[in-house]
Amino acid sequence: MRRLGGLPIGVFDSGVGGLTVLRALRREMPSERLLYFGDTARVPYGTKSKETVTRYALEVAAFLEGRGVKHLVVACNSATALALPALRRAARVPVTGVIEPAVRAARRAARDGVVGVIGTEATVASGAYQEAWTKSGGRGRVVSAACPLFVPLVEEGWWDTEVTRAVARVYLRPLLKARPRALILGCTHYPLLKPVLSRCAGPKVALIDSGSETAAEVRLELESRGLLRRAGRGTEGFFVTDGPERFKRLAHRFLGHAADPRVVRFEG
Numbered sequence: 001m002r003r004l005g006g007l008p009i010g011v012f013d014s015g016v017g018g019l020t021v022l023r024a025l026r027r028e029m030p031s032e033r034l035l036y037f038g039d040t041a042r043v044p045y046g047t048k049s050k051e052t053v054t055r056y057a058l059e060v061a062a063f064l065e066g067r068g069v070k071h072l073v074v075a076c077n078s079a080t081a082l083a084l085p086a087l088r089r090a091a092r093v094p095v096t097g098v099i100e101p102a103v104r105a106a107r108r109a110a111r112d113g114v115v116g117v118i119g120t121e122a123t124v125a126s127g128a129y130q131e132a133w134t135k136s137g138g139r140g141r142v143v144s145a146a147c148p149l150f151v152p153l154v155e156e157g158w159w160d161t162e163v164t165r166a167v168a169r170v171y172l173r174p175l176l177k178a179r180p181r182a183l184i185l186g187c188t189h190y191p192l193l194k195p196v197l198s199r200c201a202g203p204k205v206a207l208i209d210s211g212s213e214t215a216a217e218v219r220l221e222l223e224s225r226g227l228l229r230r231a232g233r234g235t236e237g238f239f240v241t242d243g244p245e246r247f248k249r250l251a252h253r254f255l256g257h258a259a260d261p262r263v264v265r266f267e268g
């Protein structure tokens, strides 16, 4: 058991955005070993079909499992929305996605009121949040909006600019008409837009950061299985599927410290 606890947690995303989830995991679990995989050659996942994203996600998960991990975290909302059941069937270790923890937090915040969800086109079209909401016994309505321009704006570093504020107003206006009590930030990049989004949504709407909620649940799960690493300094390893330069540049911005990834090439 002690040896299993010493294994890393595998975290995967379509690219750099999942580093917001990595940061949340690090905050929750300072001693854990974290292995991050960004599928930078095939990003974005948020515009692709379920079949394609599932194929990519299974490939990445198998790679991480092959490195020896004790738990897999699907940091990418689009991969969670489209591929979580397939990942859970295929993996030998427990798999946590970002949708269920966010829905549980939204239920606590919104009770039976309306909940808003924003995410990529694929996440919103999948209906995965609505499904998780209904499964969890949520009664209020779920209203959602795809916000595809947010990802490039965040990667450009335009977290709180006039353009970003204008785009946020256009995307959120119809959703806010439904008067949500909580708004789920259903994409890896959106926590970096929190100041803009909270000003746009107003003080009555609780913003739910799916990465932080997921990190808290992963910690509880590892604790309950006796697998939480409690002592020692945490370590981080990074893998990408395309040239590392852009990842390195953005990682510094997303994580606040340097990341030096190894490049992995998948066939086909």
Ligand code: DGL
Pocket: 013, 014, 015, 017, 018, 043, 044, 045, 046, 047, 075, 076, 077, 078, 079, 119, 120, 123, 151, 186, 187, 188, 189
């Ligand atoms: N990581 C994706 C997500 O959270 C955003 C980027 C992409 O479309 O791949 O949905």
